[in-house]
Amino acid sequence: MSEESEEKTSGIEIHVPEADTKNLQIISRSDVTFAVIYAVLFVWGLILTLISI
Amino acid sequence: MGQVQTIHLGVIATAVTVIVVFGILASRRVKNSEDMLVSGRSLGIFFVACALAAEYMGGLGTIGVSERAFNEGMGVVWYHIAASTGILFFGLSFAHYYRKYGIQTVPEYLYYLFDVKTWKINALLNFIAYTFFAVIEVVALGSILAGITGLSITSCSIVASVFVTLYVLSAGMWSIAYVSMFYMGLIYLGLPLAFFYIMHFSVPTLAGSGGMTGYAGLASAMQSQGLDPAFWFSPFSLSPMVVVGFFIGGILAVPAAQATVNYAFGARNWKIARLAPVLAAFLIVPLSLWTGTMGLYAKTAGLTHEPKLALITALTSIPPWIGAIGSLAIFSAIISTADSILFAASGVLAKDLLQRWFNPHADDRQVLRWTRMSVLIVGAIATAGALTVPQLLKQAYFVYTLRAVTLVCVFFGIYYKRAHPDAAFWSILVGFIAATLYQFNIPIDYKPIFWDMHVAVFTVVIAIPVFIIISLVRKWTPETACELPPLQRRENGQ
Numbered sequence: 158m159s160e161e162s163e164e165k166t167s168g169i170e171i172h173v174p175e176a177d178t179k180n181l182q183i184i185s186r187s188d189v190t191f192a193v194i195y196a197v198l199f200v201w202g203l204i205l206t207l208i209s210i
Numbered sequence: 211m212g213q214v215q216t217i218h219l220g221v222i223a224t225a226v227t228v229i230v231v232f233g234i235l236a237s238r239r240v241k242n243s244e245d246m247l248v249s250g251r252s253l254g255i256f257f258v259a260c261a262l263a264a265e266y267m268g269g270l271g272t273i274g275v276s277e278r279a280f281n282e283g284m285g286v287v288w289y290h291i292a293a294s295t296g297i298l299f300f301g302l303s304f305a306h307y308y309r310k311y312g313i314q315t316v317p318e319y320l321y322y323l324f325d326v327k328t329w330k331i332n333a334l335l336n337f338i339a340y341t342f343f344a345v346i347e348v349v350a351l352g353s354i355l356a357g358i359t360g361l362s363i364t365s366c367s368i369v370a371s372v373f374v375t376l377y378v379l380s381a382g383m384w385s386i387a388y389v390s391m392f393y394m395g396l397i398y399l400g401l402p403l404a405f406f407y408i409m410h411f412s413v414p415t416l417a418g419s420g421g422m423t424g425y426a427g428l429a430s431a432m433q434s435q436g437l438d439p440a441f442w443f444s445p446f447s448l449s450p451m452v453v454v455g456f457f458i459g460g461i462l463a464v465p466a467a468q469a470t471v472n473y474a475f476g477a478r479n480w481k482i483a484r485l486a487p488v489l490a491a492f493l494i495v496p497l498s499l500w501t502g503t504m505g506l507y508a509k510t511a512g513l514t515h516e517p518k519l520a521l522i523t524a525l526t527s528i529p530p531w532i533g534a535i536g537s538l539a540i541f542s543a544i545i546s547t548a549d550s551i552l553f554a555a556s557g558v559l560a561k562d563l564l565q566r567w568f569n570p571h572a573d574d575r576q577v578l579r580w581t582r583m584s585v586l587i588v589g590a591i592a593t594a595g596a597l598t599v600p601q602l603l604k605q606a607y608f609v610y611t612l613r614a615v616t617l618v619c620v621f622f623g624i625y626y627k628r629a630h631p632d633a634a635f636w637s638i639l640v641g642f643i644a645a646t647l648y649q650f651n652i653p654i655d656y657k658p659i660f661w662d663m664h665v666a667v668f669t670v671v672i673a674i675p676v677f678i679i680i681s682l683v684r685k686w687t688p689e690t691a692c693e694l695p696p697l698q699r700r701e702n703g704q
Contacts, residue, residue, distance in 0.1 A: 202402040
């Protein structure tokens with residue numbers, strides 16, 4: 158993006174915010190509880206739907 | 211108030227109490243304006259996914275889908291397939307850009323992509339559009355509460371508005387993130403359970419069902435009433451143009467909508483912002499199947515002649531405790547949209563209008579105070595609007611075309627190297643004026659000429675050529691660069 162910005166502004170530099178390159182972990186330890194809740198909800202919905210149709 | 215209504219109201223009151231507790235817990239996490247506006251940019255993937263999905267499952271996705279199935283059959287399942295496609299499109303093409311820029315509102319993104327005037331016009335229109343929508347959502351919430359409890363829509367709208375305002379006020383995006391997890395749980399607990407009960411226990415009692423359960427029993431009951439199940443259960447019961455409209459609507463609705471994009475801003479990193487919409491899309495897909503089928507059940511059982519009431523009457527026809535959990539799921543779907551929209555309007559008012567526009571030198575404590583004040587202002591407008599201007603609300607939907615025209619700007623800003631600030635400004639202005647003329651038939655009725663196109667699609671059709679032509683004609687000059695946003699100008703010593 159910064160390359161485009163520089164091109165657009167005829168060489169005048171724009172300070173766009175730095176891209177976040179730290180802490181790129183997708184699932185951390187604190188997410189495990191929510192992952193379980195998400196999986197249980199999804200499976201519950203799926204099973205009830207399948208046995209109903 | 212009958213016994214069924216008392217149970218439904220009791221279950222909702224219990225849920226409201228839990229939500230208040232969530233709000234109080236969440237408020238401990240707010241220490242500065244970034245905590246309030248974007249959860250301190252620390253939302254995990256499941257928070258973001260649930261908040262996105264819950265925001266999208268509003269009144270149209272529940273009551274509206276059921277109503278449509280009642281009238282036009284199960285072709286309505288495409289509604290949420292299209293919605294999921296829109297969410298996926300947002301996740302894979304836009305969300306990581308938003309998050310990488312470390313911004314807090316969509317107009318602010320236009321500020322970095324283009325210039326000050328584009329940001330200002332977009333901020334102003336976004337605030338107006340989302341405030342209108344806060345009013346619409348409060349009325350929708352009041353209507354569903356009135357349908358469940360038997361109380362008046364006016365009193366239910368006031369209660370709903372005050373309640374949403376208070377918990378958003380307590381911790382902003384943190385409150386919404388916490389309660390979205392709770393809402394998602396209620397939606398996934400209540401709707402499949404009610405669907406299961408209806409298909410397994412209610413359908414066999416229908417005249418002509420032959421005691422069969424599931425779709426076989428429902429089809430048999432429909433046939434006995436002269437309704438052709440081959441049509442009503444067909445995924446192609448709607449015209450191809452309507453289905454195409456769902457897809458266009460789904461794709462235009464998400465990527466530049468402040469209420470949805472908000473959660474990408476709050477994601478812990480850009481990878482989460484990009485992947486969470488994929489999880490959200492999975493959560494959204496089955497909704498039409500549940501609510502649409504319940505609409506068809508209401509029709510076949512003759513529970514109501516009013517399509518809008520199909521879902522509620524289906525839920526009140528089953529044992530009260532299961533029906534109440536189903537009603538709670540619908541309540542959750544609508545309120546989770548209402549809180550996001552109220553917060554979107556407040557965020558734009560606080561961050562773009564009050565801080566960046568009027569007082570860029572404000573310190574963080576002031577911004578935090580303004581954010582809370584903005585939530586109160588939008589909440590008060592929503593309450594007042596719900597009581598005084600409900601007749602205007604249907605027409606006000608066109609204001610949401612702003613999402614479509616903003617998407618045009620963001621898309622070109624990211625993917626079109628020649629994109630010029632003037633093109634962004636004029637495409638927003640021209641698109642918005644064109645949408646107004648189209649919606650209100652000024653000076654003629656345009657719809658027959660433009661194949662009865664949805665106003666959002668019409669706006670995009672106008673905005674795209676405006677953007678491309680101006681970008682081709684105008685050139686970047688040092689004067690263009692002088693229109694950099696104030697913060698950047700200061701950094702550049704200008």
